[in-house]
Amino acid sequence: MKVLLFGIAKDIVGSSQLQFSEVVPKTVLELKQLISKTYPKFGELSSLAVAVNSEYAKDDVPLNRNDEIAIIPPVSGG
Amino acid sequence: MVDKKIIEIVDVIDTSKVFAKLSDSQSGGICVFVGAVREFTKNEKVMSLEFEAYEQMALREMDKIAINAIEKWQLNSLIIQHAVGFKKVEDPVVVVGASSAHRDACFEACRYLIDTLKETVPIWKKEVFENKTVWVSAHP
Numbered sequence: 001m002k003v004l005l006f007g008i009a010k011d012i013v014g015s016s017q018l019q020f021s022e023v024v025p026k027t028v029l030e031l032k033q034l035i036s037k038t039y040p041k042f043g044e045l046s047s048l049a050v051a052v053n054s055e056y057a058k059d060d061v062p063l064n065r066n067d068e069i070a071i072i073p074p075v076s077g078g
Numbered sequence: 079m080v081d082k083k084i085i086e087i088v089d090v091i092d093t094s095k096v097f098a099k100l101s102d103s104q105s106g107g108i109c110v111f112v113g114a115v116r117e118f119t120k121n122e123k124v125m126s127l128e129f130e131a132y133e134q135m136a137l138r139e140m141d142k143i144a145i146n147a148i149e150k151w152q153l154n155s156l157i158i159q160h161a162v163g164f165k166k167v168e169d170p171v172v173v174v175g176a177s178s179a180h181r182d183a184c185f186e187a188c189r190y191l192i193d194t195l196k197e198t199v200p201i202w203k204k205e206v207f208e209n210k211t212v213w214v215s216a217h218p
Contacts, residue, residue, distance in 0.1 A: 006132050007202030008213040046218045051200070054135035070132055070200075076214035077129070077136075077160055077201030078113050078172050078192060 001063065003031070004070040012041045018071075028052070029059035035071065046074045082155040083148065085140045087131050091161050091170040105154045105177035109184035111192050113172040115165050125206045129162045129171060132200040136160070139199045147176065147190055151183040158191060160201055 003018040010016050018035070025031035028050045036042045049072040050057050056072070063069060084099055093112055100108045115127050140158045148156055155177040165171050174191035176184040203214045 004132070006130055006200065007204075008216040011213070045216055051132070051135055054132075054138050056198075070135070072132070072200050073202070073213070074215045075196070075198070075200055076203040076216075077131075077199050078196040078203075 001025070001065055001069065003035075004068070006070065007073045007076075008045065009042070009071045009073045012039050024065075025063055027059065027063060028057045028061045031063060031069070031071075032059070048073060082157075083144055084157040084159070085137055085144055086159045087133055087136060088159055088161055089163055091159050091173055093170050093173060096157060096173055096175055099157055100155045100175050100177040102154050102177060104179060105184075106179055107181035107184045108175065108177040109181070109188045110157075110173065110175035111188045112170050113192065115167050115169050115171060117167045119205055122207055124167065125208060126167075127165045127171065128204040128206060128211075129160070129165065130202045130204070131160065131162050133162075135200050140195065143191060143194045143198070146194075147187045150190075151176070151178060151187040153178050153183065153187055156187075156191075158195065160195070160199070162201075164206075 001020040001024050005016050025034050051070040051072050052067050096110050144156050153176045157175045159173045161171045176187040178184040205212045
């Protein structure tokens with residue numbers, strides 16, 4: 001499973017993508033917990049959202065291998 | 079009936095073209111907000127800003143905002159443009175604009191467009207100072 005990274009999320013991980021092969025998160029919540037455990041700096045952010053197929057997704061939304069999944073750190077456009 | 083709806087992520091914003099894009103025979107009011115790069119943040123000199131977008135999602139979120147505004151204020155034309163890449167002081171980075179029969183609607187719509195864009199559209203801004211860079215709003 002591939003996860004896209006933007007902004008500070010890209011800096012924290014040091015890459016524009018994360019790849020999950022052994023432990024694959026099944027929901028948005030599991031993904032948030034997994035990345036926060038692996039990269040504790042995510043816990044320091046003002047907020048952390050996940051997008052599934054270009055839509056903001058709540059914690060209980062299931063993740064499928066073919067979804068386009070992205071970590072959305074606090075936005076700051078404008 | 080909306081004559082024109084322009085939703086774009088671009089490298090360079092040309093503010094001189096915005097009036098023509100919003101002008102139409104039904105509109106007595108045209109309102110435009112331009113966001114630009116300010117030289118100082120909390121007394122620290124900004125060298126440049128770098129904008130990054132999750133482009134396909136950003137366009138979708140911008141479109142949702144546009145549809146809401148058109149419906150709420152009965153707008154005739156609307157534009158939302160955001161720039162990406164490195165921007166220097168005074169460069170325009172975002173333009174929102176609306177046209178309507180009377181001025182109240184387009185004034186209120188512009189406020190909504192920029193405020194909502196800042197809350198929901200997945201675009202990120204990095205401030206580049208002399209000695210450091212900071213992702214804006216990332217930390218509490």
